[in-house]
Amino acid sequence: MGKVLMKGNEAVAEAAVLSGCKYFFGYPITPQNEIPEYMSKRLPEVGGTFLQAESEISAINMVFGAAGSGARVMTSSSGPGISLKQEGISYLAGAELPCVIVNMVRGGPGLGNIGPAQSDYFQATKGGGHGDYRVIVYGPASVQELVDLTMDAFELADTYRNPVMILGDGILGQMMEPVEFSFPENSSPAPKPWSTSGARGRKRNLVTSLYIVPEELEKHCLKLKAKYDDVAAREKKHESYFADDADIILAAYGTTARICKAVVDQAREEGIRAGLIRPVSLWPFPDAPYNTAADHAAAFLAVEMSNGQMVEDVRLAVNGKKPVHFFGRTGGIVPAKAEIIAEVKKILGGGRQ
Amino acid sequence: MKKIFSRPRSMTDKPMHFCPGCTHGVIQRLIAEVIDDLGIQEDTIAIGPVGCAVFCYDYWDVDFQQASHGRAPAVATGVKRVHPDKVVFSLQGDGDIAAIGTTEIIHAAARGEKITCLFVNNSIYGMTGGQMAPTTVVGQKSTTTPRGRDRDLAGYPVKMTEMLSVLDGVVYAARVSVHNPANVLKAKKAIKKAFEVQLRGEGFSLVEILSTCPTNWGLSPLDAVRWLEKNMVPYFKLGEYKVPEEKKHEEIAVAEVAG
Numbered sequence: 001m002g003k004v005l006m007k008g009n010e011a012v013a014e015a016a017v018l019s020g021c022k023y024f025f026g027y028p029i030t031p032q033n034e035i036p037e038y039m040s041k042r043l044p045e046v047g048g049t050f051l052q053a054e055s056e057i058s059a060i061n062m063v064f065g066a067a068g069s070g071a072r073v074m075t076s077s078s079g080p081g082i083s084l085k086q087e088g089i090s091y092l093a094g095a096e097l098p099c100v101i102v103n104m105v106r107g108g109p110g111l112g113n114i115g116p117a118q119s120d121y122f123q124a125t126k127g128g129g130h131g132d133y134r135v136i137v138y139g140p141a142s143v144q145e146l147v148d149l150t151m152d153a154f155e156l157a158d159t160y161r162n163p164v165m166i167l168g169d170g171i172l173g174q175m176m177e178p179v180e181f182s183f184p185e186n187s188s189p190a191p192k193p194w195s196t197s198g199a200r201g202r203k204r205n206l207v208t209s210l211y212i213v214p215e216e217l218e219k220h221c222l223k224l225k226a227k228y229d230d231v232a233a234r235e236k237k238h239e240s241y242f243a244d245d246a247d248i249i250l251a252a253y254g255t256t257a258r259i260c261k262a263v264v265d266q267a268r269e270e271g272i273r274a275g276l277i278r279p280v281s282l283w284p285f286p287d288a289p290y291n292t293a294a295d296h297a298a299a300f301l302a303v304e305m306s307n308g309q310m311v312e313d314v315r316l317a318v319n320g321k322k323p324v325h326f327f328g329r330t331g332g333i334v335p336a337k338a339e340i341i342a343e344v345k346k347i348l349g350g351g352r353q
Numbered sequence: 354m355k356k357i358f359s360r361p362r363s364m365t366d367k368p369m370h371f372c373p374g375c376t377h378g379v380i381q382r383l384i385a386e387v388i389d390d391l392g393i394q395e396d397t398i399a400i401g402p403v404g405c406a407v408f409c410y411d412y413w414d415v416d417f418q419q420a421s422h423g424r425a426p427a428v429a430t431g432v433k434r435v436h437p438d439k440v441v442f443s444l445q446g447d448g449d450i451a452a453i454g455t456t457e458i459i460h461a462a463a464r465g466e467k468i469t470c471l472f473v474n475n476s477i478y479g480m481t482g483g484q485m486a487p488t489t490v491v492g493q494k495s496t497t498t499p500r501g502r503d504r505d506l507a508g509y510p511v512k513m514t515e516m517l518s519v520l521d522g523v524v525y526a527a528r529v530s531v532h533n534p535a536n537v538l539k540a541k542k543a544i545k546k547a548f549e550v551q552l553r554g555e556g557f558s559l560v561e562i563l564s565t566c567p568t569n570w571g572l573s574p575l576d577a578v579r580w581l582e583k584n585m586v587p588y589f590k591l592g593e594y595k596v597p598e599e600k601k602h603e604e605i606a607v608a609e610v611a612g
Contacts, residue, residue, distance in 0.1 A: 023431070023434060023435065025431065049434045051430070051434065053427070053460075054456055054457070054459075054460035055456055057424065057427075057456070057457075058424070058427040058430075058456060058457050058460065059427075061420065061421065061424035061427035061428050061431065061457070062427050062428070062430050062431035062434075063431060064418070064420070064424075064427075064428050064431060065400070065418060065427065065428035065429060065430060065431020065432040065433075065434075065435070066431035066432070066434060066435045067431070068418045068428075068431070068432065069398070069431065069432045069435035069436055070435065071435045073431070087421055088421065088424070091420075091421050095419070196398045196416035196417065196418055196432065196436075197398075197416065197436055197439070198395055198396045198397065198398060198416055198436065198439045199394070199395055199414070199415060199416050200395040200396070201395075204414055204415055204416050204417065205416050205417070206410055206416075206417050206418075206419075207417065207418040207419065208401075208410065208417075208418070208419035209419065210407065210419050212408075
């Protein structure tokens with residue numbers, strides 16, 4: 001398959017289909033409607049089922065049922081809809097069910113607006129629902145990466161029996177870029193002997209997040225923790241861009257990271273040694289490269305389309321070795337290259353947080 | 354000696370957690386008997402609710418998914434879409450199906466999901482200690498209606514079976530009770546019919562089952578069944594509200610011949 005020009009939302013959907021996702025349950029919300037629309041057309045072609053649910057709550061619980069029945073399944077939404085899914089995500093994590101959830105983030109809080117934003121970072125990476133659980137979160141920065149990480153997401157979800165979230169934004173979902181689908185078609189997931197399919201010739205299976213005896217729930221939570229530790233040890237992903245000799249390290253993901261690359265390029269042209277460390281996995285957060293860079297860089301600047309959320313993870317990673325500054329735009333506004341460069345110069349000129 | 358009575362095959366021997374005198378156990382058993390009668394134990398996936406029936410996975414030896422409060426019909430939808438050849442049913446209480454989960458039940462029914470929802474109506478929140486339910490009858494006392502349910506303050510009980518039976522996706526809808534042996538037998542028949550509708554792939558089926566809650570009603574088990582008969586049955590009228598089209602025609606034909 002050669003390169004094709006595709007919209008981010010449609011590329012995510014096609015990547016899911018090629019990953020063996022046969023079921024999609026969702027509810028319309030801007031700016032991600034092309035995902036369910038694409039799925040409604042495409043899934044019947046591969047013998048799958050698209051179902052428009054009556055709400056995001058119902059959709060995520062349909063995902064629960066399908067995931068518990070052993071299928072590869074996906075849902076997508078944006079900000080307010082993802083808030084509604086949080087109950088279900090907690091149950092999915094508790095019952096250790098694999099699924100992929102796409103959030104094309106829009107401006108919040110509340111109804112906010114439909115502009116691009118990164119203000120759902122806390123919700124995605126720190127656990128938006130109740131209880132002690134983790135969701136693996138990817139922050140793609142291009143349509144190609146949306147495709148590649150969606151394919152990885154299905155694998156990871158099955159490997160760890162855990163929900164995986166693709167945290168995009170309104171721009172990534174709407175923009176068109178050339179993409180290549182390199183994954184083999186008709187990928188068939190490994191069998192899931194723990195799923196419910198009718199107890200024929202075996203003991204019955206139970207899919208639950210209920211552990212009424214405290215000792216049993218603690219045991220379950222410790223088992224989950226061991227799994228999350230394993231994910232954290234093996235699945236951290238990042239990209240370094242001129243970070244090795246940089247005096248100032250920018251930290252940004254997704255759409256904002258693309259702008260920050262242009263900032264690094266221009267700064268370098270002007271003789272400023274800037275670099276970028278871009279987290280690709282947002283949970284687990286790739287802390288080591290930041291901590292290592294703190295040995296040579298004078299300062300860090302986190303740039304986000306929010307009032308400052310990922311910056312907290314950068315500060316934890318840098319661990320007080322160097323100052324970590326923040327610059328952000330919010331409300332659906334995208335930070336401009338010029339204003340980020342101005343911020344870089346201000347910091348290197350002696351500004352401290 | 355010949356064995357004439359035993360535990361249904363699809364039932365485990367785990368002692369039930371239900372309060373003494375509660376008729377919930379009867380319902381659990383009826384469902385297991387129907388699963389046995391239809392020979393579908395190995396083809397059944399049950400969905401559990403939140404509420405008094407939350408531990409029902411302990412009592413049925415079938416594949417099982419535990420749903421969050423009210424969402425069982427959505428979970429059942431996900432299961433059935435993946436396994437259209439299996440029997441998928443939910444067991445839900447009045448808080449689960451008639452309050453927090455109204456959206457899920459209405460739309461599963463409207464879609465004509467080929468699932469069966471079994472609804473235990475005991476007119477009170479049992480598991481949480483006796484608060485008002487959406488089906489608490491007017492005047493009934495609960496821990497959140499200490500002076501009795503006031504229609505001006507809290508409105509009227511929800512009649513789920515009547516409401517759902519008007520939807521085109523619903524093929525079978527009935528309300529039964531388990532307050533005496535005659536009604537227990539009728540309840541079993543209705544549950545069986547509901548499963549048969551699903552087995553024939555006809556659409557959505559629902560059975561509402563009136564049940565007692567001696568503990569939270571503050572009554573002895575015997576007084577509780579009397580209370581149900583006197584206070585619930587007149588409001589929640591028993592009977593089949595919707596039957597499969599074909600069956601309806603059969604009945605009409607029989608009636609015409611008889612007339």
